[in-house]
Amino acid sequence: MEKMIYAGKAKQMWTTTDEDVLRVVYTNQATALNGKKKTEIEGKGRLNNLISTLIFKYLNAQGVHTHFIKTISNDEELVRKVQIIPLEMVTRNIAAGHFSTRFNIKEGATFVKPIEESYFKSDELDDPFINNSQIFGLKIATEEEIEYMWQVSRKVDQLLTALFASIGLQLVDYKLEFGRLKDGTVILADEFSPDNCRLWDVKSKKHMDKDVFRRNLGDLTTVYKEVLTRLETKLGEGANKWR
Amino acid sequence: MEKMIYAGKAKQMWTTTDEDVLRVVYTNQATALNGKKKTEIEGKGRLNNLISTLIFKYLNAQGVHTHFIKTISNDEELVRKVQIIPLEMVTRNIAAGHFSTRFNIKEGATFVKPIEESYFKSDELDDPFINNSQIFGLKIATEEEIEYMWQVSRKVDQLLTALFASIGLQLVDYKLEFGRLKDGTVILADEFSPDNCRLWDVKSKKHMDKDVFRRNLGDLTTVYKEVLTRLETKLGEGANKWR
Ligand SMILES: Nc1ncnc2c1ncn2[C@@H]1O[C@H](COP(=O)(O)OP(=O)(O)O)[C@@H](O)[C@H]1O
Ligand SMILES: Nc1ncnc2c1ncn2[C@@H]1O[C@H](COP(=O)(O)OP(=O)(O)O)[C@@H](O)[C@H]1O
Ligand SMILES: [Mg+2]
Ligand SMILES: [Mg+2]
Missing domain, CATH: 3.30.200.20 (Phosphorylase Kinase; domain 1)
Incomplete structure (x- = not known):
């Protein structure tokens, strides 16, 4: 059952x-x-x-x-099915949100290289920011796993920054989760949606992601629908292609 | 003047x-x-x-x-005189304080390897925890400087863990600051005192550092005096050797 x-x-x-x-x-x-x-x-x-x-x-x-x-x-x-590695792997192409608050950096500032952060997935501890030394010391992941997850994150960043740019959206930041298959192979898991990334409309600079909800900027579904429509147009698939 | x-x-x-x-x-x-x-x-x-x-x-x-x-x-x-690199370089040999709270790890737990953390020195921002990617992205220090500072921190850890052990004290954790001379050479600066480290008496397990003040555990000067006396005995110098 x-x-x-x-x-x-x-x-x-x-x-x-x-x-x-x-x-x-x-x-x-x-x-x-x-x-x-x-x-x-x-x-x-x-x-x-x-x-x-x-x-x-x-x-x-x-x-x-x-x-x-x-x-x-x-x-x-x-x-x-994977065993989730309890880390949120965050990449920031542009300063926004918590990062801007924590370091007093204006939203919209760019970096020489994207900034990479990990957070320990724990509701009870409020998902604390964690560094590699702590990840190894607490045996949350191995050095090889961390290195591999950032490699994949960087490939995802290149692919999706280009994909979103081609539909008029800036990929500001996003969160990935990874997990281990039975044999230990690490693969990308969880989801990629406007719930877990920031997308800014290139022309209007409008927020096209969950910040609409976090900051009470308007109707969430209108914005998510727009993201879906642009992706469908680009990738040539109808919303019901899965049928 | x-x-x-x-x-x-x-x-x-x-x-x-x-x-x-x-x-x-x-x-x-x-x-x-x-x-x-x-x-x-x-x-x-x-x-x-x-x-x-x-x-x-x-x-x-x-x-x-x-x-x-x-x-x-x-x-x-x-x-x-140096130009201080605005980072607090923290090494933890044993879990205590903020670390224990943040990750819900019992004070006293040990790690496979010492844990290394940096904090961005900024009273206004409340000294936020910072990772290497952020340090480079915000141009606070170069990769070479960070690598060098941790090398020195590790040497300091070996030397001082042994020194304190020889006078019955466990070096639990500590904070170092570094700065640049005019020619860019990085050297260890600031201070090393029970204000910036944790020392536990090996026998009594008593706190011999600023936690006495932070946690209202007794008289700070009595404890600091004990640390000074043990160091003087070990290193064969009178407190007034500087005269
Ligand atoms: N392939 C997978 N196998 C097992 N667990 C997964 C997989 N993909 C995602 N998960 C986990 O399932 C949960 C998804 O639910 P979600 O509502 O996103 O949870 P959360 O509140 O933890 O963000 C998350 O804990 C996520 O880590
Ligand atoms: N050799 C040095 N040259 C210049 N500044 C230094 C040197 N050593 C330490 N400092 C800085 O001087 C200040 C020492 O004062 P302190 O009371 O410890 O300050 P804080 O409140 O910032 O901890 C610190 O900001 C420290 O970074
Ligand atoms: Mg989730
Ligand atoms: Mg100080």
């Missing part, structure tokens, strides 16, 4: 008849401030699922190893 | 007739919680000056390049 093994802030993870495969259900829940701000937004689960589908298919096609298998409904996909 | 160029939380920095030399005055001010807790403790300036003198003389003798020139009174020393 299928059972739900995890109910997170944005998705549910269900077992399937194949023990190496999970079914992900994208929910309509929106949270900010590490869960302190919470609401239901009709259509959000569907939009994130369809956006993440397009991005993961694109990454798979470009040779990035991901957990993505296939999308099976508007808000469900099948993925390879 | 001598003038005070900086009044910090624990020391004043004065110019001298030699533009490459500063006079450091250790004050009796004690602060915790980044300045939120503050008080005067008679004798603290003298004790820190004399302890830091012994440590820096020892490090100089062991081939570590430091700013220390000589001690000229109970609470004053002469040092080579």
Whole structure:
């Protein structure tokens, strides 16, 4: 029997008849401030699922190893089950959000090289910022795994910065999660959606991501729909291509 | 004319007739919680000056390049003027303090390798934790400087862990600061005292450092005096050796 093994802030993870495969259900829940701000937004689960589908298919096609298998409904996909490495691997191409506050750097400032940060995934500890020395000291990941995850993150940055630029969006920053298959191979997991990245419209400079919700800047679904439409036009797939 | 160029939380920095030399005055001010807790403790300036003198003389003798020139009174020393690199370079041999809180690790836990952390020295920003990628992105220090500072920190760790062990004290963690001479050479600067490190008595497990003040565990000067006495006995110098 299928059972739900995890109910997170944005998705549910269900077992399937194949023990190496999970079914992900994208929910309509929106949270900010590490869960302190919470609401239901009709259509959000569907939009994130369809956006993440397009991005993961694109990454798979470009040779990035991901957990993505296939999308099976508007808000469900099948993925390879991994043991998640409890780190949020953040890349910042442009200063924004927490980074700007923490270092008093204007939003929009650029860097010589993208800035890379990791956070320890722990709701209880409030996802603390963590450095490599701490990651090794606490045995959260090995040096090889960290090196590999940043290599993949950098490839993802090149691919997606170019992809979003081609549809008039600046990829400001984003968060990736990785996991280990049974044999220890590390692959890209979780999702890639406007919930976990910042996208700024090149022309209008408008926020096209979850900051719309965090900062009460307008209607989230309108903005996510626009991102999906542009991606579909670019990648030549209808939203229902998964059928 | 001598003038005070900086009044910090624990020391004043004065110019001298030699533009490459500063006079450091250790004050009796004690602060915790980044300045939120503050008080005067008679004798603290003298004790820190004399302890830091012994440590820096020892490090100089062991081939570590430091700013220390000589001690000229109970609470004053002469040092080579540097441009401080605004980073606190922290090494943790044993879990304690902020680290224990942040990662929910019991005080006293040990690591496979010492943990290394840097903090961006900025009172206004509350000395935020910073990683190498951010240090390079914000041009706070170069890759070579960071590599060199950790090399020196590791040498200091070996030397001082052994030194303190020989007088019945565990070197739990400590903070170093470095600076650039006019020609760019990086040297160890600032101080090394129980204000900036944690020392636990091996037998009694008692705190022999500023945690006595931070946690209201007793009289700070009694404890600092004990550290000074043990160091003097070991290093064979009277407290007034500087005269
Ligand atoms: N392929 C996978 N296998 C197992 N777990 C995964 C996989 N992909 C993502 N996860 C985990 O499933 C959960 C997804 O739910 P989500 O709502 O995003 O959770 P969270 O509140 O932790 O962000 C996350 O904990 C994520 O790390
Ligand atoms: N050799 C040196 N040359 C110039 N500045 C120094 C030197 N050694 C230490 N400093 C700086 O002088 C100040 C010492 O005062 P302190 O009370 O410790 O300040 P803080 O409140 O910043 O900790 C610090 O800002 C320290 O970085
Ligand atoms: Mg998540
Ligand atoms: Mg200081």
